[in-house]
Amino acid sequence: MHNFLEIVALSIGVSLAATAVATAISLPIGTALAIFPFRGRRLVVVLINAFFGLPPVVVGLVLYLALSRSGPLGSLALLFTPAAMVIAQTILAVPIITALVHRASERAWARYGDELTSDGATRLQAVPQILMIIRADLVTAVLAGFGRTVSEVGAVILVGGNIRGLTRTMTTTVALQTSQGDLSLALALGAVLVGISISISATVFALAGRARNAGSDEV
Amino acid sequence: MMKFRNVLALIATLATTHASAAEPQSIVLASTTSVEASGLLSNILPQFTASTGITVNVVAQGTGKALDTARRGDADLLLVHDPEAEQAFMDEGHGSARRQIAWNDFIIVGPSADPAHVKGGSDSVAAFKAIATSQAPFVSRGDKSGTNTAELRLWKIAGQTPDVLAKEKWYRDIGGGMGQALNAASAMDAYTLSDRGTWLSFGNKGSLTVAIEGDPRLINRYDVIELNPRKHAGAKLAAAKAFADWLVSSEGQQAIGAYQANGQKLFNPSASSPK
Numbered sequence: 327m328h329n330f331l332e333i334v335a336l337s338i339g340v341s342l343a344a345t346a347v348a349t350a351i352s353l354p355i356g357t358a359l360a361i362f363p364f365r366g367r368r369l370v371v372v373l374i375n376a377f378f379g380l381p382p383v384v385v386g387l388v389l390y391l392a393l394s395r396s397g398p399l400g401s402l403a404l405l406f407t408p409a410a411m412v413i414a415q416t417i418l419a420v421p422i423i424t425a426l427v428h429r430a431s432e433r434a435w436a437r438y439g440d441e442l443t444s445d446g447a448t449r450l451q452a453v454p455q456i457l458m459i460i461r462a463d464l465v466t467a468v469l470a471g472f473g474r475t476v477s478e479v480g481a482v483i484l485v486g487g488n489i490r491g492l493t494r495t496m497t498t499t500v501a502l503q504t505s506q507g508d509l510s511l512a513l514a515l516g517a518v519l520v521g522i523s524i525s526i527s528a529t530v531f532a533l534a535g536r537a538r539n540a541g542s543d544e545v
Numbered sequence: 546m547m548k549f550r551n552v553l554a555l556i557a558t559l560a561t562t563h564a565s566a567a568e569p570q571s572i573v574l575a576s577t578t579s580v581e582a583s584g585l586l587s588n589i590l591p592q593f594t595a596s597t598g599i600t601v602n603v604v605a606q607g608t609g610k611a612l613d614t615a616r617r618g619d620a621d622l623l624l625v626h627d628p629e630a631e632q633a634f635m636d637e638g639h640g641s642a643r644r645q646i647a648w649n650d651f652i653i654v655g656p657s658a659d660p661a662h663v664k665g666g667s668d669s670v671a672a673f674k675a676i677a678t679s680q681a682p683f684v685s686r687g688d689k690s691g692t693n694t695a696e697l698r699l700w701k702i703a704g705q706t707p708d709v710l711a712k713e714k715w716y717r718d719i720g721g722g723m724g725q726a727l728n729a730a731s732a733m734d735a736y737t738l739s740d741r742g743t744w745l746s747f748g749n750k751g752s753l754t755v756a757i758e759g760d761p762r763l764i765n766r767y768d769v770i771e772l773n774p775r776k777h778a779g780a781k782l783a784a785a786k787a788f789a790d791w792l793v794s795s796e797g798q799q800a801i802g803a804y805q806a807n808g809q810k811l812f813n814p815s816a817s818s819p820k
Contacts, residue, residue: 396618400618406573488605505722507749509748509749
């Protein structure tokens with residue numbers, strides 16, 4: 327399998343991009359939901375948690391219709407490109423990261439909120455401190471988002487089209503090998519993929535652990 | 546350190562490269578799963594790309610879905626194998642030219658135990674009748690692919706309609722690709738209709754063997770369809786035409802005929818004498 331590295335690189339690249347975009351969206355939303363009270367906040371939180379288990383294949387289908395040349399976003403010509411897969415995975419990761427960030431922020435705010443605003447500081451000024459307090463949970467949230475994106479097949483095969491050398495990811499390759507009856511090859515590839523995603527998660531988690539221990543001296 | 550003039554030259558080079566890259570040098574080909582799963586396309590596409598510089602991005606779907614993808618405007622060219630569905634596509638005005646590039650045949654495969662006692666014959670309709678009578682398990686693609694509609698046509702001649710078949714326990718509609726159907730048939734000791742290309746390159750046959758072959762009703766024709774510019778102005782029609790022309794050219798026909806899997810020829814080029 328000469329293009330194996332290409333497939334792994336594409337897969338991880340797409341998932342990292344989606345996780346980065348999703349994190350940029352989810353961090354402010356998750357924290358703001360915990361700190362700033364507004365009418366309907368409870369409902370928003372319930373909705374985000376409800377989207378935790380969004381079926382990927384439905385996300386893929388809706389996005390497929392939206393990105394189709396005859397769909398509302400057709401002029402962007404994104405269908406069957408890696409960008410379409412990034413969008414699909416971002417949609418899947420945002421509820422997960424947002425919900426986890428919100429839960430951690432809510433706990434931290436309940437505990438430290440009064441303290442952080444006692445010297446006249448506004449809630450907005452307390453945001454960076456809350457993020458510092460929950461940084462270990464942030465790592466978990468981002469990893470959960472990455473895990474969701476890298477292991478997903480239903481949405482990316484629809485909007486990416488499983489094009490060899492362009493949109494063929496690790497998961498869609500396993501699906502394809504299985505459909506060609508190369509079960510042992512599919513299984514071997516699957517084992518490699520599991521190994522890769524476990525190593526990435528373990529590495530990030532270990533790095534975050536070291537940062538956490540180093541930071542604990544300052545508190 | 547790079548001189549300013551060199552930087553300018555580099556930028557100019559990049560800009561012109563980008564300008565030429567802005568020409569439509571890649572097309573989306575919506576194709577049937579069999580030409581992808583059998584390895585045909587990945588074998589012949591490099592030859593076409595080498596001589597023209599055009600990349601062909603293959604989205605492999607069943608014929609029904611491929612035609613729908615093109616109807617929606619999401620493909621630039623079609624490579625499919627369902628004469629009736631293709632005719633409907635042309636009648637709707639979506640296609641501009643339809644040319645046969647190759648043919649092979651369908652086969653009925655089944656478990657070596659052969660519970661319906663059909664092995665060795667060439668009459669596909671008699672075999673379907675025997676399968677229905679003995680209620681031996683039969684796997685249907687159920688995905689509106691070319692193979693699925695070919696199967697349903699045979700069932701119709703054998704006196705069975707889709708509505709009746711759907712109620713039969715032995716008739717198992719899996720709603721999947723050819724490979725999935727073969728995997729399922731292998732696991733359930735069932736009969737199924739397969740295109741020969743996918744069958745020959747399939748790696749998980751288990752106890753499945755060819756039961757019926759050689760029936761003229763089992764001919765499987767592959768057509769390339771160019772899209773009508775009046776309905777599909779957004780498609781990259783010039784590059785698509787270049788590939789369609791290449792497929793029927795002597796070079797393309799030779800490439801199709803030369804492709805083998807496990808030492809066997811999978812597709813018979815037929816552009817000059819359509820079957």
